[in-house]
Amino acid sequence: MKNLRKKFIASAVMLGCAFFAVGAAAALSEKNNSAAIPAAITSFKEDLPVIILDAGHGGFDGGCTSAEGVPEKGINLNILLRLRDILTVSGYNVQVTRDTDRSIHDDGIEGIAKQKSSDMDNRLALFNSSSNAVCISIHQNQFTDPIYHGAQMFYSSSNKRSEALAQSLQSQFRKLQPDNSREIKLCGKELFLCYFSENPTVMVECGFLSNPEEAALLNTEDYQEKVALTIFSGINDFIQNKNNR
Numbered sequence: 141m142k143n144l145r146k147k148f149i150a151s152a153v154m155l156g157c158a159f160f161a162v163g164a165a166a167a168l169s170e171k172n173n174s175a176a177i178p179a180a181i182t183s184f185k186e187d188l189p190v191i192i193l194d195a196g197h198g199g200f201d202g203g204c205t206s207a208e209g210v211p212e213k214g215i216n217l218n219i220l221l222r223l224r225d226i227l228t229v230s231g232y233n234v235q236v237t238r239d240t241d242r243s244i245h246d247d248g249i250e251g252i253a254k255q256k257s258s259d260m261d262n263r264l265a266l267f268n269s270s271s272n273a274v275c276i277s278i279h280q281n282q283f284t285d286p287i288y289h290g291a292q293m294f295y296s297s298s299n300k301r302s303e304a305l306a307q308s309l310q311s312q313f314r315k316l317q318p319d320n321s322r323e324i325k326l327c328g329k330e331l332f333l334c335y336f337s338e339n340p341t342v343m344v345e346c347g348f349l350s351n352p353e354e355a356a357l358l359n360t361e362d363y364q365e366k367v368a369l370t371i372f373s374g375i376n377d378f379i380q381n382k383n384n385r
């Protein structure tokens with residue numbers, strides 16, 4: 141586990157933004173979205189999984205950054221806060237790894253590498269804290285060529301239901317992004333949280349901050365709201381489908 145963590149950190153340093161970022165806390169939107177939100181099915185409410193949300197990066201770790209200098213961490217957090225509200229009013233029990241701009245490493249740990257390792261361990265501990273959970277990690281993507289855009293889902297192989305969750309989410313993103321033809325992808329060990337989660341888990345790469353048009357969209361409250369609703373629909377469809385229980 142420790143060696144894997146070291147490997148993860150090394151990979152993350154090489155790959156930059158895809159795995160590390162930081163979050164700037166943002167005020168919750170006052171918009172009331174409840175009219176557009178389908179309620180979670182109540183007939184099996186007692187069996188509803190807890191929804192565990194992770195806003196990638198935070199604190200000293202900003203993740204990737206747009207050409208305009210906007211870090212991924214704050215966009216991830218804004219989307220998480222909106223998604224949490226939508227899920228909560230729909231009847232789901234929601235837990236989050238962070239709701240402010242911070243790393244969640246244990247107190248008293250010195251040094252960025254050790255703090256990052258502790259932070260990731262704590263996120264994973266929350267993902268694995270329930271045997272009946274659906275876990276979502278929210279990130280933004282980056283690539284050297286700015287032409288690439290569109291959301292892509294990465295899923296864990298450790299729980300066989302992760303693939304169906306990823307398909308459900310990717311299908312919803314095709315409604316938001318009609319020209320998105322991306323396929324879901326199995327995550328490797330470098331995506332530590334996704335790989336080692338024992339519940340159905342998807343890392344949602346909402347879009348590319350390296351694409352100027354998409355980065356500008358992702359930095360608006362309106363589009364963040366749409367992304368949150370898209371992720372909600374993907375989660376809700378997955379849970380309501382009897383085949384996924």
Ligand SMILES: [Zn+2]
Nearest residue numbers: 158159203279
């Ligand atoms: Zn990231």
